[in-house]
Amino acid sequence: MSWLSKITGGGKSAAASGSSGAAQRERPAAPPMIVIDHHEYTPEEFALGSFRIRPYDGDLIAKQQFDFHMVFDLGNDPVNVSCRGLVVKMNEQTGLVARYQSPQPFYERKLIDYIRAWKGV
Incomplete structure (x- = not known):
């Protein structure tokens, strides 16, 4: 590492701050x-193992x-x-509240990664 990079903070911290900014944009x-x-719903509440959809107009x-x-x-x-x-x-007030079984481990890890990114953890 040169003396100039020591004074200016080096290239590593600049690269690291740039990558964290990119991760935040992809949140x-x-x-x-x-x-x-075949109907798409955005859940009002979502957690690992359960979700709530309101309003829900299906046949369940x-x-x-x-x-x-x-x-x-x-x-x-x-x-x-x-x-x-x-x-x-x-019912009409609560909408659809459901629990779900964990998906296969490969997809469960992807889901956990997605939830972490969504929650900002």
């Missing part, structure tokens, strides 16, 4: 899209199991995850 603005029966009823897809973009990598859910509560 997702919304939770993963939920696709049920309370305690029904259903298949759905979570769709999100992790960096420049589009991800479409097949999942199995269970309707916990369903």
